[in-house]
Amino acid sequence: METIIENEFVRELANKHGRSRESLIPILQDLVVQNRFLSKQDMVDVARELDISAADVYGTATFYSFLDTEVRGKYIIRICKTISCAMKGKNEILSTIEDIIKIKLGETSSDRKFSLLEANCIGWCHKAPAILINDTPYTELTPEKVTEILRDYIRK
Amino acid sequence: MEHKHVKRVDLIFEKVECREILEKIVKMEPDAICQEVLESDLKGRGGAGFPTGMKWRFAANETGSIKYIVCNADEGEPGTFKDREILDQVPGKVFCGMAIASRAVGAKKGYVYLRGEYKFLIPRLNEELIKFHQMMDEFNHNFRIQIRLGSGAYICGEESALFESIEGRRGEPRNKPPYPTSIGLFGKPTAINNVETLVHAVVIIKYGASHFKELGTKDSRGSKVFSVSGDTPKSGIFELELGMSVNEFVEEFGDGDTKAVQVGGASGFCVPRKRFEETIIGFEGVPTGGSMKLFNSTRSMYNVLHNYLDFFTEESCGQCTPCRVGCQQLLKGVEAVKRGDKNSKYLDELVKLAKTMKRASKCGLGQSVGNAFGSIVENFKEEIIY
Numbered sequence: 001m002e003t004i005i006e007n008e009f010v011r012e013l014a015n016k017h018g019r020s021r022e023s024l025i026p027i028l029q030d031l032v033v034q035n036r037f038l039s040k041q042d043m044v045d046v047a048r049e050l051d052i053s054a055a056d057v058y059g060t061a062t063f064y065s066f067l068d069t070e071v072r073g074k075y076i077i078r079i080c081k082t083i084s085c086a087m088k089g090k091n092e093i094l095s096t097i098e099d100i101i102k103i104k105l106g107e108t109s110s111d112r113k114f115s116l117l118e119a120n121c122i123g124w125c126h127k128a129p130a131i132l133i134n135d136t137p138y139t140e141l142t143p144e145k146v147t148e149i150l151r152d153y154i155r156k
Numbered sequence: 157m158e159h160k161h162v163k164r165v166d167l168i169f170e171k172v173e174c175r176e177i178l179e180k181i182v183k184m185e186p187d188a189i190c191q192e193v194l195e196s197d198l199k200g201r202g203g204a205g206f207p208t209g210m211k212w213r214f215a216a217n218e219t220g221s222i223k224y225i226v227c228n229a230d231e232g233e234p235g236t237f238k239d240r241e242i243l244d245q246v247p248g249k250v251f252c253g254m255a256i257a258s259r260a261v262g263a264k265k266g267y268v269y270l271r272g273e274y275k276f277l278i279p280r281l282n283e284e285l286i287k288f289h290q291m292m293d294e295f296n297h298n299f300r301i302q303i304r305l306g307s308g309a310y311i312c313g314e315e316s317a318l319f320e321s322i323e324g325r326r327g328e329p330r331n332k333p334p335y336p337t338s339i340g341l342f343g344k345p346t347a348i349n350n351v352e353t354l355v356h357a358v359v360i361i362k363y364g365a366s367h368f369k370e371l372g373t374k375d376s377r378g379s380k381v382f383s384v385s386g387d388t389p390k391s392g393i394f395e396l397e398l399g400m401s402v403n404e405f406v407e408e409f410g411d412g413d414t415k416a417v418q419v420g421g422a423s424g425f426c427v428p429r430k431r432f433e434e435t436i437i438g439f440e441g442v443p444t445g446g447s448m449k450l451f452n453s454t455r456s457m458y459n460v461l462h463n464y465l466d467f468f469t470e471e472s473c474g475q476c477t478p479c480r481v482g483c484q485q486l487l488k489g490v491e492a493v494k495r496g497d498k499n500s501k502y503l504d505e506l507v508k509l510a511k512t513m514k515r516a517s518k519c520g521l522g523q524s525v526g527n528a529f530g531s532i533v534e535n536f537k538e539e540i541i542y
């Protein structure tokens with residue numbers, strides 16, 4: 001007989017949000033808050049809780065850029081690359097960030113503290129260039145300002 | 157031609173006692189609410205500009221006891237950030253607008269679909285929502301609102317994709333018809349409105365349709381909240397009377413060297429300097445969900461176009477071929493022209509492709525890629541080629 005190891009956290013989330021299809025995305029969102037990404041096992045366990053196929057869970061998750069299925073760091077830095085930020089020095093901010101946390105765009109640091117990703121317009125164009133670190137927006141960035149912000153995160 | 161200057165308005169961000177509005181609407185017949193909004197000529201502020209009163213009446217006329225009100229707070233159009241400010245400054249007014257809609261339509265449940273990038277607003281919204289629900293109880297008005305978060309997908313701002321997302325699926329737009337007012341969220345009649353539209357409804361109920369109509373033009377009544385960015389010394393959020401020309405706008409917001417204004421974001425139109433005078437910002441000219449981006453002569457319009465095409469290529473849901481492949485081909489195409497691998501005639505082919513996308517794509521995303529593409533290529537051909 002197949003032994004099923006209980007995934008306590010997934011069960012808790014299903015209890016909290018419910019087990020109907022409309023609960024799927026809130027459950028996946030909470031998993032990402034907890035682990036920063038969706039592991040294969042978590043997706044299988046969510047599928048079992050909601051009684052849908054794992055492929056369906058995977059297919060839904062991969063549609064959304066914030067529902068990552070790859071390992072990500074504790075702090076996910078998303079740098080806006082859309083036009084206003086591009087015009088106002090996004091490239092300089094990007095290379096500053098790369099220098100400070102010593103990873104390239106698309107990478108996650110080996111200690112899994114940081115991931116560096118791009119995003120499309122995050123809604124702060126009048127205060128470009130802008131980034132998100134997890135849920136927090138930082139705007140009107142200069143190389144000095146972003147350096148200071150990241151130093152704080154490195155110390156955390 | 158009469159020259160009126162850009163006129164600032166303060167209706168959307170004005171603090172309002174929602175209790176007074178609710179007192180008023182619980183005494184009004186639902187159809188009288190639809191009628192008042194219809195008479196105001198309010199058109200949706202999310203971009204498409206459908207008459208709000210008509211939308212509400214369609215939903216109201218549907219039989220069936222389950223109906224929904226949805227507030228579209230996905231705000232993903234590049235250059236648009238006014239809904240964030242509205243939700244931050246006057247969240248109670250947004251909920252109040254939803255309550256008005258619920259009374260008009262006969263809905264007991266509402267959803268706010270907030271883009272994931274605005275998650276930091278949630279504590280503030282929840283705090284306000286508790287007060288709002290208490291007020292609903294006081295007035296014995298059976299209406300509850302739930303906030304749902306997006307997860308980083310521009311297409312989920314398209315109404316039917318937004319429904320799919322709330323229902324727990326990939327945000328892939330549905331075929332239309334049927335329209336949301338008959339078959340919307342969970343297959344039920346749904347009135348979906350932009351954040352700003354709902355706040356205008358509050359203004360209309362407070363001051364009356366005739367007062368609302370005093371501002372604006374025949375085709376574009378009232379005021380609009382604009383998101384101004386790019387090469388301007390005055391970037392930010394401004395509520396302005398509708399009906400101004402691009403020229404008047406540039407006189408107010410330009411840096412003295414404006415060569416083009418992108419009206420309506422990546423899915424909108426590029427207006428070059430020679431058309432500033434004749435182009436009205438509004439439904440009679442270039443419509444906008446609020447995004448106004450100014451470019452001065454130091455900017456390469458090739459870079460602007462490339463940035464937009466990159467955006468669409470990433471954000472296309474990929475469900476239909478004209479849009480999925482079309483976006484990729486337009487992007488590759490302009491790159492090839494820039495490199496010199498293709499001659500300038502090839503640009504005409506690409507313009508034709510963009511026109512085909514307009515006709516053959518399933519939703520507004522694929523249908524509007526050609527707006528920016530056509531208007532930038534037409535007006536800045538040399539910058540694309542050389």
Ligand SMILES: Cc1cc2nc3c(=O)[nH]c(=O)nc-3n(C[C@H](O)[C@H](O)[C@H](O)COP(=O)(O)O)c2cc1C
Pocket residue numbers: 199200201202203204205206208228229230231232233310311312313314315316348349350351353354519520521
């Ligand atoms: C690709 C795409 C993205 C959209 N994004 C938004 C959005 O972020 N916010 C919004 O209010 N409407 C957006 N819309 C328009 C909605 O589909 C819908 O027309 C609108 O929410 C209706 O509200 P209104 O009548 O109050 O404008 C989008 C449409 C398309 C095609």
Ligand code: SF4
Pocket residue numbers: 311328329471472473474475476477479480517518519520521522523
């Ligand atoms: S037009 Fe584009 S975004 Fe819209 S359904 Fe087709 S592929 Fe998806």
Ligand code: FES
Pocket residue numbers: 080081082083084085086120121122123124125128129130234235
């Ligand atoms: S373009 Fe970067 S926040 Fe809008």
